[in-house]
Amino acid sequence: MVTTPRLYVDAPLDDGAELILPREQAHYLVNVMRREAGSPVRVFNGRDGEWQAVVADASRKGASLQVETRLREQVGVPPLRLCFAPVKKARTDFIVEKATELGAAVIQPVITRRTQSERVRTDRLMALATEAAEQTERLCLPVVSEPVTLERLLADWPEDHRLIFCDEAGDGEGAWGGPQGRARPMLDVLRAEPDPSGPWTVLIGPEGGFDDAERARLRSLPFVRAVTLGPRILRADTAAVAALTLWQALAGDWP
Template sequence: MARTDFRTPRLCVTAPLAEGEAVTLTSEQTNYLVNVLRLGEGARVLLFNGRDGEFAASLARLSRKAASLVVGERTRPQETPPDVDYLFAPLKHTRLDYVAQKAVEMGARRLRPIVTRRTQVSRLNIERLTANAIEACEQCGVIWTPEVAAPEPLERTLAEWPAGRLLVFCDEEAPQRSPLDALSNARANGGVSLIIGPEGGFDEGERAAILAIPGVVRLSLGPRVLRADTAAVAALTLIQATLGDWPKPARMRQ
């Protein structure tokens, strides 16, 4: 049997979940279930809130503008997210939507926007960023909810860096060598964070400050310079394959 049911609609809610409870839906959630999916009363829906696990529920109190769900049995226990953070310079809307969704799909538990000297986007819509992250959870079977932090200057982020936390730095100036070898030799007992710069990259002062973090892994992503959103997916794939929650090849376990 598949671990995750992808045939049933899945919604993230804020209410506590327990068998027998009623959950009132937002107008957007009601519109999605009733008007877009055209579900009728009694239809099965899966719910999660990032705390209580995943529950089956049935659609009740049905109208075109208001509906609720009656919570049934728990279908999956709560999962702990991978201890992987994604630090990034904000991008323009379409590319930011994409990278928020893909980062969560790849197991980033926390999205941390950073402001660098070459950051081109001056304003960031946190609600939109959060909505895209939650949508990725709903569509991909993730039942933990990612944290979305407010933007902060890179200098503050580095000054407050926690001891023992691994920082993976995707640097287009790094010597080209196997990223798998670089990561498989790293230690991530205190968690791992990925940092990717803006279009145009970090300046020399920022690069030096990042490289001064104890235990930083400077990563090359190959002979081609990747766009920031592409680099995020590539780097998170490498991190999950070596340090994260993907099964490790035999050579990695030795």
């Protein structure tokens, strides 16, 4: 079975349009995928749907495509944003890749008091998100935003968004996961909302969780919904996947 390559292009798509591929994409198509003139390629740009194209020219110097037929009309993703505290490089990469696959519209790194990895290259994360979108049939790219502090994130909060705060701490003595003050299960919280499908943000904390002041601040805000993701403490990358999956299954575009 021969797989047709699928590429994101930052150019208008229409019947008969000619696309000159950037060097990296030309290298991938010609040298990695071994495509020649006449080979089919699928392309999308996040605005005009997905189109069938063919390789018009392929050489060591570059490659161009000829756009032929629209395959799918443009559709977006639900209004879901993921905010997360950056962790180690490989796990941050995993979070961005899986958030793209799971349909997050915006991916926002957030610097908290316990964040251990504050250096974030959004250009590299955007490249990862683009590759994930190409591989998973998504028709648009997520927005990968520059990091902000938790204080700035909350100060600039959009009025129509609700925030899912993944809070596993509880208020028991000494106690991560103590029995007092535990959040409610995420699905119960979503089912209690009059309209669970509106704009939402999922917030995932750093390794070690939010500190007491951050947690108290979050719990005090009217747009925040504190939730638990089960009886076990999840790593940040696992928690991100779990929370996005639960939201999509109940309120997103999976049903």
